[in-house]
Amino acid sequence: MKEMKKGLEGVVALDTKISYIDGIQGILKYRGINIEDLADLSYDAVSYLLITGKMPDEAELSEYSRMLVANRGINGKLIEVLKHFEFGVEALDGLRTAISCTAHFDEENNQHTPEANKNKAIKLVAEFPTIVAALHRASYGDEPIKPMDNLSHGANFLYMLSGKIPTDLEAEAMEKDLILSAEHELNPSTFSLRIASSTLSDMYSAVICGLCTLKGPLHGGARKGVMDMLDEIGSIENARDYALGKLERKEKIMGFGHRVYKTLDPRARIYKDVARRLAEENGDTSWFDMAEELEHILYHEFVEIKGKPIYPNVDFYSAVVYKYLDIPAELATSIFAMGRVSGWIAHCMEQYSDNRVIRPRAHTV
Numbered sequence: 494m495k496e497m498k499k500g501l502e503g504v505v506a507l508d509t510k511i512s513y514i515d516g517i518q519g520i521l522k523y524r525g526i527n528i529e530d531l532a533d534l535s536y537d538a539v540s541y542l543l544i545t546g547k548m549p550d551e552a553e554l555s556e557y558s559r560m561l562v563a564n565r566g567i568n569g570k571l572i573e574v575l576k577h578f579e580f581g582v583e584a585l586d587g588l589r590t591a592i593s594c595t596a597h598f599d600e601e602n603n604q605h606t607p608e609a610n611k612n613k614a615i616k617l618v619a620e621f622p623t624i625v626a627a628l629h630r631a632s633y634g635d636e637p638i639k640p641m642d643n644l645s646h647g648a649n650f651l652y653m654l655s656g657k658i659p660t661d662l663e664a665e666a667m668e669k670d671l672i673l674s675a676e677h678e679l680n681p682s683t684f685s686l687r688i689a690s691s692t693l694s695d696m697y698s699a700v701i702c703g704l705c706t707l708k709g710p711l712h713g714g715a716r717k718g719v720m721d722m723l724d725e726i727g728s729i730e731n732a733r734d735y736a737l738g739k740l741e742r743k744e745k746i747m748g749f750g751h752r753v754y755k756t757l758d759p760r761a762r763i764y765k766d767v768a769r770r771l772a773e774e775n776g777d778t779s780w781f782d783m784a785e786e787l788e789h790i791l792y793h794e795f796v797e798i799k800g801k802p803i804y805p806n807v808d809f810y811s812a813v814v815y816k817y818l819d820i821p822a823e824l825a826t827s828i829f830a831m832g833r834v835s836g837w838i839a840h841c842m843e844q845y846s847d848n849r850v851i852r853p854r855a856h857t858v
C-alpha cells in the first residue's frame with residue numbers, strides 16, 4: 494500500500510470544473526472567474542454560475558431569480574416541526590433536521606432525473622434562508638416573517654431575521670458573505686457531500702452530509718468560534734495577552750491558518766474591507782479594531798516563533814461582519830451553509846454526471 498499523508502494533505506481526489514485555488518498566490522476562481530470579480534455580483538448570479546457552469550445573461554438571471562423568489566416559502570408542516578425543536582448553542586443541528594424534513598415533504602426527493610434534480614436545487618437554495626430565519630425566530634417563540642419578494646437573497650434573509658429592512662451596505666454585506674461562502678473546491682464538507690453523491694444517494698441526503706461536516710470547529714464552526722473569541726477578548730487592550738496565552742498553551746486560535754492557503758485567503762481581504770465599511774457606517778469600529786490588532790499580533794508572533802506568518806482565513810473577518818450585522822453567533826455556521834449550498838449542489842451534480850463510487854483504502858496498523 495502506498496504511503497498516506499495524515500489528513501489527506503496534498504492528495505488530489507478528483508477533477509472538477511467548479512472552482513480553482515492557488516494557495517501560494519492566493520487565487521480563488523469559481524468556474525474560471527476570480528472571486529474579486531464575483532464578489533460585486535448578486536448571490537443569484539453566482540449561484541446560477543456555480544450550478545449551471547455558465548454566467549447567466551439578463552433573461553436567464555431574471556428567470557432564475559424569479560424561481561428562487563417563488564420558492565422562498567416553506568411548508569407549513571415544517572414550521573410546526575420547528576416549534577418543537579429544543580435549542581442549545583448550535584442552530585445548525587436544527588437546520589440539519591429541518592432539511593431532512595424538507596426532503597420528506599418533497600415528492601421528488603428520490604427521483605434522480607435531471608429535471609427533478611434541477612427542481613430540488615432551486616428549492617434548496619431558495620428555502621435555506623427562510624428555514625434559518627424561521628428556526629432562529631422559533632427558538633425565541635416568535636412566528637416566522639414571510640419573505641419579501643422585492644429584496645435580494647441576502648437582504649431578504651436579514652429582513653426575515655429581524656423584521657427590519659437592511660441598509661444598502663448591510664444588504665451588500667450579506668450578499669457578499671453568501672457569495673464568498675458559496676464554494677471552495679474540495680473542503681471537508683464538499684468532500685463528504687461528494688462521497689454521499691457518489692453512492693447515488695439523493696441530493697438532500699448529500700447536502701445533509703455537507704451540513705454535518707461543516708459543523709465542526711475546524712471547518713465552518715470556526716466562524717462561531719471567532720465570534721465567541723471576540724466576545725471573550727472584549728477589548729483591544731486584551732488582544733495581546735489573549736493571543737500569547739493561546740500560543741503558550743498550544744491552543745488553536747479560531748479564524749487563522751489554512752490547509753491550502755500559504756498567503757492571505759483572497760476572501761479574507763474582501764471580508765476585511767466590508768467589515769471596515771460596516772464599522773464606519775455603524776460609528777463604532779471597536780470590533781474591527783480588535784480583530785485587526787489580533788491579526789497583526791499573530792502575524793508577528795508566528796514569524797518570531799515559527800519563522801513564517803499566519804494569516805486570517807475566511808472565518809475571521811466574516812465573523813466581524815456578522816457582529817456588525819447583529820447576527821447571533823449560534824447562527825454563524827447555518828449562514829455559512831446558506832451560501833455554501835450552491836457549491837454543494839454544483840458538486841453533487843458534477844459527481845452524478847461522471848460517477849464512480851468514492852471508496853479509498855485504509856492502511857491497517
Ligand SMILES: CC(C)(COP(=O)(O)OP(=O)(O)OC[C@H]1O[C@@H](n2cnc3c(N)ncnc32)[C@H](O)[C@@H]1OP(=O)(O)O)[C@@H](O)C(=O)NCCC(=O)NCCS
Pocket residue numbers: 500710711712713715744745746747748749750751752753806807808
Ligand atoms: C485550518 C486548520 C484546521 C488547518 O489545519 P492543518 O492544515 O492541519 O494545519 P496544522 O493544524 O497542522 O497547523 C500547522 C502549524 O500551524 C499551527 N497553527 C495552525 N493554525 C493555527 C491556529 N489557528 N492557531 C494557532 N496555531 C495554528 C499549528 O499548531 C501547527 O504548528 P506546529 O507545526 O508547530 O505543530 C488549522 O489552521 C486550524 O485549526 N485553524 C483554526 C480553525 C479554523 O479557523 N478553521 C477554519 C478553516 S477555513
